[in-house]
Amino acid sequence: MTTSGDRAVRIFGHRYLALVLRIYLGSIFIYASMYKISYPLEFAENIASYQIVPYWAVNLMAIVMPWTELICGILLVVGLRSKSAVCMIGGMLVLFIVAISLALVRNIPIGCGCFHSMEEPMTWTTLLRDFVWLAMAVHVYTFDSALQLERRFLIQIKDE
Amino acid sequence: MTETGSERQHDRDQALRTREDLDRKIFYLRTLLDTSTELAGIVQPQKMLDTFLLMTMGPLGITTGLAGLVNVRLGSGHITSRGLEPADLETVRVNIPAIGLRYFTEAGTAENLTSRTRTIAREGLGVTRLFPSPVQTLFLWDLSGEYAGFLALGEKLTNRPLDDGDEELLLNLIQILKGAMNHALSVLNIQQLNAELLKKNQELEEAMGELNASREELDRRVFHLKTLSDLSSELSPLLDMDRLLRTFLMISMGALGVGQGFVIVQDRKARKVRSSAVGPVHEPVLDGHGCEQLIYQAFDACEIKSLAPGTVSRMGELSFLRQHGIEIDVELAFFFVIDASFMGVFALGPNILASLYSREEVELIVTQISSFMVYLQNARAFETIGALNEDLTRRNEELRQTIADLTEARHRITLLERARAHLRSLVQQEVERVGRPGLLDCALILLLATAIGVLFNLAAPQGIPLVPETLLRQRSATVNPQSAMRLAEEGVAVLVDARPKELYDQKHIRGAVNIPISLFDIMYMMKLSQVDSESPIVVYGRHVSRRYDEELAFRLKQRDHENVRILEGGLQAWEAEGYPVQ
Numbered sequence: 001m002t003t004s005g006d007r008a009v010r011i012f013g014h015r016y017l018a019l020v021l022r023i024y025l026g027s028i029f030i031y032a033s034m035y036k037i038s039y040p041l042e043f044a045e046n047i048a049s050y051q052i053v054p055y056w057a058v059n060l061m062a063i064v065m066p067w068t069e070l071i072c073g074i075l076l077v078v079g080l081r082s083k084s085a086v087c088m089i090g091g092m093l094v095l096f097i098v099a100i101s102l103a104l105v106r107n108i109p110i111g112c113g114c115f116h117s118m119e120e121p122m123t124w125t126t127l128l129r130d131f132v133w134l135a136m137a138v139h140v141y142t143f144d145s146a147l148q149l150e151r152r153f154l155i156q157i158k159d160e
Numbered sequence: 161m162t163e164t165g166s167e168r169q170h171d172r173d174q175a176l177r178t179r180e181d182l183d184r185k186i187f188y189l190r191t192l193l194d195t196s197t198e199l200a201g202i203v204q205p206q207k208m209l210d211t212f213l214l215m216t217m218g219p220l221g222i223t224t225g226l227a228g229l230v231n232v233r234l235g236s237g238h239i240t241s242r243g244l245e246p247a248d249l250e251t252v253r254v255n256i257p258a259i260g261l262r263y264f265t266e267a268g269t270a271e272n273l274t275s276r277t278r279t280i281a282r283e284g285l286g287v288t289r290l291f292p293s294p295v296q297t298l299f300l301w302d303l304s305g306e307y308a309g310f311l312a313l314g315e316k317l318t319n320r321p322l323d324d325g326d327e328e329l330l331l332n333l334i335q336i337l338k339g340a341m342n343h344a345l346s347v348l349n350i351q352q353l354n355a356e357l358l359k360k361n362q363e364l365e366e367a368m369g370e371l372n373a374s375r376e377e378l379d380r381r382v383f384h385l386k387t388l389s390d391l392s393s394e395l396s397p398l399l400d401m402d403r404l405l406r407t408f409l410m411i412s413m414g415a416l417g418v419g420q421g422f423v424i425v426q427d428r429k430a431r432k433v434r435s436s437a438v439g440p441v442h443e444p445v446l447d448g449h450g451c452e453q454l455i456y457q458a459f460d461a462c463e464i465k466s467l468a469p470g471t472v473s474r475m476g477e478l479s480f481l482r483q484h485g486i487e488i489d490v491e492l493a494f495f496f497v498i499d500a501s502f503m504g505v506f507a508l509g510p511n512i513l514a515s516l517y518s519r520e521e522v523e524l525i526v527t528q529i530s531s532f533m534v535y536l537q538n539a540r541a542f543e544t545i546g547a548l549n550e551d552l553t554r555r556n557e558e559l560r561q562t563i564a565d566l567t568e569a570r571h572r573i574t575l576l577e578r579a580r581a582h583l584r585s586l587v588q589q590e591v592e593r594v595g596r597p598g599l600l601d602c603a604l605i606l607l608l609a610t611a612i613g614v615l616f617n618l619a620a621p622q623g624i625p626l627v628p629e630t631l632l633r634q635r636s637a638t639v640n641p642q643s644a645m646r647l648a649e650e651g652v653a654v655l656v657d658a659r660p661k662e663l664y665d666q667k668h669i670r671g672a673v674n675i676p677i678s679l680f681d682i683m684y685m686m687k688l689s690q691v692d693s694e695s696p697i698v699v700y701g702r703h704v705s706r707r708y709d710e711e712l713a714f715r716l717k718q719r720d721h722e723n724v725r726i727l728e729g730g731l732q733a734w735e736a737e738g739y740p741v742q
Contacts (some may be wrong), residue, residue, distance in 0.1 A: 040617060040624045045678070048705035049660070055705050056631055059624050063617045067609035073607075084601030109662040141597075 021136045022086070026076030028133070029069040029089060032115050036066035042143035046113025050099045051106070068092070076140070079148035083141060090137040097130045181325075185188075191219040199340035203347045205229050209240040212337045216311065217242055220326055224294040226252060226313030229341065230260045233306040243314065248292035255290045262290060263300050264308040279327065295320060299468045301334055303342055309334075347593050358633035387415045391528055395535040399542040401425075405436040408532045413438060413508065416521055420488045421511030425536060426451045428501040430543075439509060441515055446484060454484045458495040458505045471497040472529045475520065481507060492517050494525065498533045502540060503670040506532075520566070576613065590709075628707070639725035641737045644698045653725075654691055656716075658708035669700065669731065670740040677711050684719065693720045700727035700734070 011017065036043040037092055044062035048052055068088065076084035100112060100122055112122035182222065195215040196309065202208045213227040223243045235257030241249045252259075280298040294314040296399035302308040311334060316322070322330070391411050398404045405423050413421045420439030426432070433451040446454060457480045459465065462473040475493040486507065493507040506529055511517070517525075617623040639647070647653035648671060655672035657664045664674040675683040691697065697716055701708040713724045727734065735741055 025345075037613075037616070038622070040620075040622060044624055051703045051705050055702075055707055056627050058705050059628060060626055062624065063613040063626065064606070064610045066607060067613040071605050071609050071612075081601050081605075084597040084605065087547070087597040088605055109665075109666065127241055150191050 003016065013143045015143055015145045018140050018145070019147055022076050022079070022082060022140040022144050023136040025086070025089060025136050026073040026132065029073035030077070031073075033066040033070035035116055036062070040066075043113065046110070048120060049108065049113070050103055051108060052099055052102060065092075082144060082148060086137050086140045086144070090134060090141065091151065093130055093134040093137060097127060097134065100127045100130060184325055188325065188332075191215065191329065192332055192336060192341065196336045196340075199336060202340070202345045203351075205341065205344060205348070206238045206240065208340060208344055209238055212333070212340075213240055213242055213311075216330065216333050217313070220313075220322070221317040221330070222313050222315070222541045223317060226291070226295065226312040228252070228256065229257070229307060229309045230256055230264060231306055232264045232308055234249075235260055244292065246295065248294070251292060252290070253401075259290050259310065260308070263310070279331075286347055299330060299334055303338060303345065307341070307345060307452070309337070309341065313623070316324065341403070364635075380520050384520075384527065387411075387524060388527060388531055389530055390415075398535070399539050401434050401539045401543065402436065403524060404532075404535055404539050405434055406438075408535075409436050409438050412506075412525065412528050415524070416508065416517075417512040418508045418510070419512065422486050422488055422490075422507045423504065424451065424454065424504065425498075425504035426455055426538060428452075430540075437488075450484060454505060455495075455503050456480075458493070459503075461493075462495050464467050467497050467500065469497060469499045470530065470533065472526045472533075474526075475505075478507070481505075492522070492525065494529055496529050496533055498537050498540075501534070504536075621651075630707050630710040630714065633710070633714060636710060636724060638728045639696075639698055640728045641734045641739060644725070644734075645726050645737070645739050647696055647698065653696040653698050654688065655727075656688070656697055656699045656712060657698055657701050658712035659703075659706075660708075663701070665732065667741055669734055670742040674702070675712060677708055680715055681710070684715075688716070688719075688721075693719070694723060695721075696723040696725060697721055698725050698727050700730045703728055 040059075040062050043066065044059050045060055046057045047065075048055070069092065072085040072088045072092075075081050076089065096112075096114070103110060103122065104124065104127065109121050112126045114126075195212065198211050198215055199208055202211060209227045209229060211613070213225045216227075224241075226239070226241040226244055228237055228239040237256045238261070239249070239253050239256065241252070244252075260512075277301045280300065291312050291321045295312040296315050297313045299311040299313075300308070301310075311330070313322075313330075316326075377405070391408070394407050394411055395404060398407055405425065409421050409423050413419070422435070422437045424435035426448075427434075431448055433446055433447065433448055458475055459467070461475040461477040461480065463476050464471070464473045466473065471659065473495050475495055478490045478493050481488070481490055481493065488507060488509045490507045491510045493505060495503070495505055497503050506525075508525070614626070614689045617626075644653065644655070648655055655669050657668045657672040657674045658677060659668075659674070660676045660678070661674060664676075668674065673683075675687060688697070699709045699713045699716070701712070702710070709726045709730070713726055717726045729736070731741070
């Protein structure tokens with residue numbers, strides 16, 4: 001029992017699992033940023049629809065956020081500054097969760113705007129999905145150590 | 161003398177005998193005079209004995225006689241005879257030492273030798289047989305000093321024995337002989353002394369000559385030693401090879417009075433040739449090969465061919481020196497060997513007197529060269545030490561430079577190690593930093609995203625303004641909910657909801673028309689195109705993120721609607737007034 005439990009813990013906390021989740025999260029964010037970068041006006045409308053961001057900051061956020069997602073996604077995939085990147089991704093997921101939660105609580109009939117503007121209205125499932133992604137981010141933050149470009153390079157210098 | 165006769169005849173015969181005696185005495189005296197005269201001029205003992213014997217035998221009428229002179233100490237003597245057989249004479253001659261021993265020494269006779277004369281008759285001679293038988297009477301006498309003499313006489317012609325008169329005559333004759341012999345011996349002694357004196361003088365002269373020669377030799381040696389001393393005192397402080405050569409040449413030439421000279425040395429090990437010349441000559445310039453050839457020819461011309469260190473050898477053949485540019489009338493040249501790799505040639509021209517060099521001068525030169533070689537060796541050793549010192553100094557300098565380089569390198573290594581440690585700490589920090597998130601990273605990501613996003617947005621055709629345009633436009637005129645309600649009830653004004661359709665569907669003012677901004681053109685054509693441009697239009701719909709009413713009012717004004725008002729407070733104020741919503 002203990003052995004299987006330890007094995008489960010070991011598998012759960014395995015660095016390659018964290019690597020897979022890291023690449024997955026990074027890919028998700030890269031993919032999500034593509035549409036938002038291509039259609040900033042629609043994304044601005046999505047942001048505005050949440051009725052959280054002040055109206056003067058909506059456009060700026062619509063311009064900056066997709067690029068932030070893209071850069072963090074790339075950093076996660078290549079394993080460069082992955083801790084900071086996963087933190088920012090986690091922060092954005094928390095922000096999304098808060099926004100979605102508020103929207104759901106306030107019953108604002110909007111799509112989440114995560115990937116496309118023409119989405120179905122968000123539901124609690126959307127919120128759960130974001131929680132799952134947040135859990136993945138926490139896992140990556142905790143257990144990720146494999147195939148980190150930066151760490152690999154620095155450790156080589158350190159070992160000389 | 162025996163007297164015979166009677167007394168009678170005595171008187172008669174007395175006169176005759178007296179006369180005879182007188183005649184005999186006269187005869188004897190004459191004999192003595194003649195003998196004395198004859199012996200006076202004779203100095204040779206042999207001749208004196210001959211004359212004495214003749215002068216003795218003649219007057220006495222004796223036929224056989226023998227006279228001798230004996231050196232008692234030496235056992236030798238002179239002997240002469242008359243009427244004696246040669247064999248008998250030889251016998252006596254042989255017996256001279258025995259005669260001396262028998263008659264003239266204290267052991268041989270009971271009588272002391274005195275200056276008197278002894279007479280021994282025949283009967284007294286029988287035992288010894290030192291004299292031949294004809295001898296009847298022997299007279300012995302001694303002379304001063306170591307000489308003695310004898311006279312041996314035979315019988316008279318008359319066969320009568322010697323009477324007293326004869327014996328007295330003989331004794332007197334012997335006395336004369338002794339006097340003459342003493343004189344002669346004295347003369348001989350004087351002559352001998354004179355000869356010895358002359359010999360001594362000659363020896364003294366020879367000794368003086370030798371003394372003078374020794375003095376000259378001594379002077380020469382003193383001169384040599386002084387020359388060598390001067391040479392040593394002049395050469396000893398010199399350590400420079402060229403000055404050494406020059407000084408040696410000058411001193412040697414000065415000591416011998418020579419006007420031209422030349423010296424050259426070759427150090428094969430150091431590959432150096434040094435030379436010096438004095439006199440009306442051009443100093444030859446010899447390179448290593450030329451000097452090598454000169455040294456070889458000099459060695460070949462040596463009388464003694466030896467390469468042992470310290471050798472100084474005189475050269476016989478000198479003509480080859482001119483082939484090497486030594487334009488000196490070389491009279492004397494030497495080849496010297498300091499060691500197997502250090503040799504030289506020393507050449508001198510004629511001296512001032514144009515005379516040949518003496519053996520002593522050659523010896524002096526050889527000695528000078530020997531001393532010179534010592535100083536040459538010292539100078540070379542000094543040069544070697546100097547070179548070693550220079551080498552040592554250079555090596556010290558190199559070592560110092562190396563130490564400085566090493567110190568600098570060590571300093572550099574220290575710096576590099578510090579840098580490395582710093583880098584390691586930086587890397588360590590970086591590695592540690594990689595393991596944790598950083599605000600700086602987040603800020604950089606945000607900054608990068610902002611920069612790229614803004615630049616991309618500016619360049620992209622679908623770019624949007626950074627801030628809403630409504631923020632920059634002039635605010636539209638507003639109308640409070642009461643007025644709006646009144647205008648709506650009067651049917652004058654048109655209420656327009658500018659929000660998206662989803663929000664409109666949730667709640668809107670009753671009777672309001674929904675014209676979302678995104679569908680403005682279509683919805684305007686459908687719902688407001690018939691509205692008069694002067695009719696009041698009340699627009700509402702905004703939230704924290706959007707001001708739809710401002711945008712819609714702006715667009716309506718672009719469609720020439722002049723009386724477009726924005727509802728103050730929006731839907732919330734409307735509801736707060738209790739006005740109907742739907």
